[in-house]
Structure formats: structure tokens, C-alpha cells
Amino acid sequence: QVQLVESGGGLVQAGGSLRLSCAASGISFIASTVGWYRQAPGKRRELVADIPSSGNTDYADSVKGRFTIYRDNAKNTVYLQMNSLKPEDTAVYYCNAHGPWTPDTWGQGTQVTVSS
Numbered sequence: 001q002v003q004l005v006e007s008g009g010g011l012v013q014a015g016g017s018l019r020l021s022c023a024a025s026g027i028s029f030i031a032s033t034v035g036w037y038r039q040a041p042g043k044r045r046e047l048v049a050d051i052p053s054s055g056n057t058d059y060a061d062s063v064k065g066r067f068t069i070y071r072d073n074a075k076n077t078v079y080l081q082m083n084s085l086k087p088e089d090t091a092v093y094y095c096n097a098h099g100p101w102t103p104d105t106w107g108q109g110t111q112v113t114v115s116s
Helices: none
Strands: 003-007 010-013 018-025 033-039 046-051 067-072 077-082 091-099 102-106 110-115
Touching: 003 091, 003 102, 018 033, 018 091, 018 110, 033 067, 033 077, 046 067, 046 077
Parallel strands: 010 110
Antiparallel strands: 003 018, 018 077, 033 046, 033 091, 067 077, 091 102, 091 110
8 A cells, every 4th residue: 555654743833943854654655756736725735845766856946955864774764854944834745756766656645834
């Protein structure tokens, strides 16, 4: 069964940090591109960061220098370290995986709320 399970969301004050985790099962993790997306109320879902099997990362301009995405292939897990959080980072964060042997798969989402 293909499954992505996110964790690590919560409530934090502006300037604080959180680390999100996305644990994968049932997919060819090493060959997959894994990304973090977010959706704020009334807004479209947007890419925050992703990391393909090569390890080359890509970030939205709004999070460059503050967020870091990295993967642990031995644990089938991708992390999103979020520092210097801002109220505008408030959203539901979703993990996504896709690849040559992995169907487009989404996690259930985890809420991140940043208070001012």
C-alpha cells in the first residue's frame, strides 16, 4: 500500500522553528521525487520545496534561506526544516511523492500555524 504520513506540524511563534517529517511506505523511495506543498485558506496549493533522487533541491522564493529539505533514504523519510517562521507560512503542509515507479501520491497534511 502506497502511503505518505506527515508529522511535526503545530503552533509556533513568529521567528520560531519546526521540522516536518514525511515517512513513505509502499513506494520506490530512492527513485522518487519528494516534495512539500502548502495550502493556506482561500489560496491555491503551492510548491514549497522538493528533492529528487539526485538530491538537487528546489525552493519557492518565499522560503529560500529559511527552509531546508533533505532526505534519509535509509529511513524512507523526507524532512523539511523550517526556521525563521513567519505568519504567512501558516498553512496545511502536504507531502507528495512521484517517480518512474511511484504513482502521484499525497499525504493527509499537517497544520502549521505561526502566530505574530
